[in-house]
Amino acid sequence: MRGTSRQNGRSEPSASANDLRLTAIGGEFADPALEAVFRASRLGEALRQARVLFAASVILNALFLLSDWRFAGTAHFAVAVSARFVVILVSLLCLGAIYLANTPRRADLIYAFWQWGTASAVAVLVTSQSQLALLVVMMLPTIFYLAVPISFSWLLAGGIGSSLLLFYGYADMSIGWQVGLGLALAVASLNIALMIVVSRTNRMERQFWATAGEAQSANERLRISEDTLEKTFQAVPLPLVVARLDDGRHVKSNAAARRFYGGSLDALTGGLCGGCLEPEAASVFMGRLRSEGGVTGFETTVSVSGGEERRVVLAAAAIPMEPAPHLVAALVDVTERRVAEEQVLYAATHDGLTGLPNRAAFQDRLGAALAARRPGQGVCLLLIDLDGLNPHFPSKALISLS
Known part of the structure; x- marks a missing residue:
C-alpha cells in the first residue's frame, strides 16, 4: 500500500518500487499523488528561487534601460522603453505575489504569468533585430527552462511559447526564407536540448529525493527501535550487565544493576567477573560461558558496594558483536530467600x-x-534413652549396636 509519512514537518514517500516510476519524457513521478508530495516538499526552495529570480529580473531590466537609450531619436525607442517597463512591472507584481503563494499550484501560476508576460514584452524588444536581440532570442528560453521550477508540462509550454513569440518578433522574412529557416532550426534545437537537460535533472532530483526519504525513514525506524530497546533494557527490574567476553570488562548496565552494585560498574577492577565474583567462581563461570555459549542457574556469591556479599543466581549468554563477542548477564538476588x-x-x-x-x-x-556407605559396609547406631531428667525417676541407658 502506498502512502506518505510526515517526519519533522516534512512529507516523505513511503511507496513501493512501482510507485516510484518516472515518466519517460519529463522525468517526473508517474504517480500524480507522489509527484504532488515531491513538489510540496520542494515548495520552500521554489519560493526562495522565485524571489531571487524576480528581484534579479527587476534589477537587470532596470539596468538594461540604459542600453535602450541607443534607440533614442528612433521610432523603436518608445517601443523599447515601453516594453522594458512592462518587464519590470510584471517582475514586480510577481515578486509581491510570490510572498502570498502557499501551494505549488499558486507558485506555478505566478511563474507562468512571469514567463508569458516577460516573453511577450521581450518579443517586442527583439524587433530591433540587433545582435543583442539575437542573443536574447536564444538566452530567454534557456533561463525559463533552467531557472523556473514548475511542472514539466507548464515549463514546456512556457519554453516553446516564448521561443515562438521571440522568433516571431525577431524574424524578418524580407532577408530570405533561408535565414528564417536556419533561425527556426536553431531555436528548435535549443528547445530540444533544454528539454533533455530538464528531464534528466528532474529524474536525478526525484531519485535522490526518494532515496533520501527512504534513508530518513529507515533511520527514524532505527532510532525508534533503539530508543525502545534502551528504555526496555533500563526498565527491566532484574540487574542486567553487558560485558566483553574476552576479559569480562563492563560495557553497559541498566538502572537495576547500578542500584544493586551501588553505582557504576566501570569502577570495578579486574573486569566484571573479576571484580564481583570470587576468583574460582569467575573462572568456572567464564569457562562454561565460552565453551557452552550460555549459562543458567549459576548460584554464587558476588561482592557489591562496601564489600557486602550477596548470594545470587546468574544467567548469561554470549552474543556476537563487533569488534569482539560480548556477554549479557542477568542475576536474581536470593540472599534473603536463602x-x-x-x-x-x-x-x-x-x-x-x-x-x-x-x-x-x-x-x-x-x-x-x-x-x-559402600556396599557391604555397616552403620553404627547409638541410642541413648535419657529418662532421668526428673530426679524422682532413675535414668537408664540403652545401647544397641547393629
Missing part, C-alpha cells in the same frame, strides 16, 4: 526449647549416612 530457607530448615530440624537436633534431623542424617 536466609529464610535456612531458618525454616533449622526450625524444622531443631528443638525450639533446647536448640538440639530433633527427630527430623536424626532421620535426615541417618538417611544420608545410609546413602553414603
Whole structure:
C-alpha cells in the first residue's frame, strides 16, 4: 500500500518500487499523488528561487534601460522603453505575489504569468533585430527552462511559447526564407536540448529525493527501535550487565544493576567477573560461558558496594558483536530467600526449647549416612534413652549396636 509519512514537518514517500516510476519524457513521478508530495516538499526552495529570480529580473531590466537609450531619436525607442517597463512591472507584481503563494499550484501560476508576460514584452524588444536581440532570442528560453521550477508540462509550454513569440518578433522574412529557416532550426534545437537537460535533472532530483526519504525513514525506524530497546533494557527490574567476553570488562548496565552494585560498574577492577565474583567462581563461570555459549542457574556469591556479599543466581549468554563477542548477564538476588530457607530448615530440624537436633534431623542424617556407605559396609547406631531428667525417676541407658 502506498502512502506518505510526515517526519519533522516534512512529507516523505513511503511507496513501493512501482510507485516510484518516472515518466519517460519529463522525468517526473508517474504517480500524480507522489509527484504532488515531491513538489510540496520542494515548495520552500521554489519560493526562495522565485524571489531571487524576480528581484534579479527587476534589477537587470532596470539596468538594461540604459542600453535602450541607443534607440533614442528612433521610432523603436518608445517601443523599447515601453516594453522594458512592462518587464519590470510584471517582475514586480510577481515578486509581491510570490510572498502570498502557499501551494505549488499558486507558485506555478505566478511563474507562468512571469514567463508569458516577460516573453511577450521581450518579443517586442527583439524587433530591433540587433545582435543583442539575437542573443536574447536564444538566452530567454534557456533561463525559463533552467531557472523556473514548475511542472514539466507548464515549463514546456512556457519554453516553446516564448521561443515562438521571440522568433516571431525577431524574424524578418524580407532577408530570405533561408535565414528564417536556419533561425527556426536553431531555436528548435535549443528547445530540444533544454528539454533533455530538464528531464534528466528532474529524474536525478526525484531519485535522490526518494532515496533520501527512504534513508530518513529507515533511520527514524532505527532510532525508534533503539530508543525502545534502551528504555526496555533500563526498565527491566532484574540487574542486567553487558560485558566483553574476552576479559569480562563492563560495557553497559541498566538502572537495576547500578542500584544493586551501588553505582557504576566501570569502577570495578579486574573486569566484571573479576571484580564481583570470587576468583574460582569467575573462572568456572567464564569457562562454561565460552565453551557452552550460555549459562543458567549459576548460584554464587558476588561482592557489591562496601564489600557486602550477596548470594545470587546468574544467567548469561554470549552474543556476537563487533569488534569482539560480548556477554549479557542477568542475576536474581536470593540472599534473603536463602536466609529464610535456612531458618525454616533449622526450625524444622531443631528443638525450639533446647536448640538440639530433633527427630527430623536424626532421620535426615541417618538417611544420608545410609546413602553414603559402600556396599557391604555397616552403620553404627547409638541410642541413648535419657529418662532421668526428673530426679524422682532413675535414668537408664540403652545401647544397641547393629
